[in-house]
Amino acid sequence: MRVAFFDRDGTIIEDYPDHEWTGINHPEFIDDSINTLKEVIEKGYKIIIITNQYIINEGYITIGQYHDINNQFKSELTRQGIELLDVFYCPHGKDEGCTCIKPNIGMIKQAIHKYPEINLEESFMIGDSAVDVELAINMGIKSFGIGVGSNYKKENIYQLNTIKDLIPYI
Numbered sequence: 001m002r003v004a005f006f007d008r009d010g011t012i013i014e015d016y017p018d019h020e021w022t023g024i025n026h027p028e029f030i031d032d033s034i035n036t037l038k039e040v041i042e043k044g045y046k047i048i049i050i051t052n053q054y055i056i057n058e059g060y061i062t063i064g065q066y067h068d069i070n071n072q073f074k075s076e077l078t079r080q081g082i083e084l085l086d087v088f089y090c091p092h093g094k095d096e097g098c099t100c101i102k103p104n105i106g107m108i109k110q111a112i113h114k115y116p117e118i119n120l121e122e123s124f125m126i127g128d129s130a131v132d133v134e135l136a137i138n139m140g141i142k143s144f145g146i147g148v149g150s151n152y153k154k155e156n157i158y159q160l161n162t163i164k165d166l167i168p169y170i
C-alpha cells in the first residue's frame with residue numbers, strides 16, 4: 001500500500017500562531033488542497049494525516065476542541081468524496097520528550113504498526129514545516145516541503161511553492 005503522509009495545519013487547512021488557535025472553531029481549507037488530495041488518491045495513494053498538536057498539552061486548545069475541528073475537517077473531506085485512511089496526532093508539549101512529536105518518527109511507526117501493508121519505499125511525506133521534511137529524513141522516505149526553503153538539498157527531498165505543485169511529481 002502506497003501512503004501519502006500529509007501534515008494538516010498549514011498544508012491542507014490554515015495554520016495560526018499558537019495563541020490564535022484558542023479562538024478557532026472551524027477549519028479553513030487552503031486553496032487547491034482538496035483537489036490535490038483527490039488527485040493523490042486517484043494516483044493510487046491512501047492518505048494518512050500526521051499532525052503535531054502540542055497546542056493541546058501546552059494549553060492553547062482543549063482535547064475536545066481538537067476533536068471538534070478534526071471532525072469538521074474529516075466531514076468536509078467526506079462531503080468532497082475524500083476518505084482519509086487515518087489521522088495520527090501528537091498532543092504532547094514540546095518539552096515532554098515524547099517520541100511522537102515530529103520530527104520524531106513515532107506517528108509513522110504507529111501507522112506502520114496499524115497498517116503493516118504500508119510500503120514506505122512507495123510512500124512520501126508532505127508538509128509546510130521543517131519538522132515534516134526532517135521526519136521524512138529520519139524515516140528515510142521521500143518528502144515534499146511546501147515553502148520550507150532549500151536548506152534540505154538532498155536526494156528524495158523536493159521543494160514546492162504550493163500544494164498543487166505536488167501533482168507532477170507523483
Ligand SMILES: [Mg+2]
Nearest residue numbers: 007009010128
Ligand atoms: Mg504544518
Ligand SMILES: [Zn+2]
Nearest residue numbers: 090092098100
Ligand atoms: Zn507526542
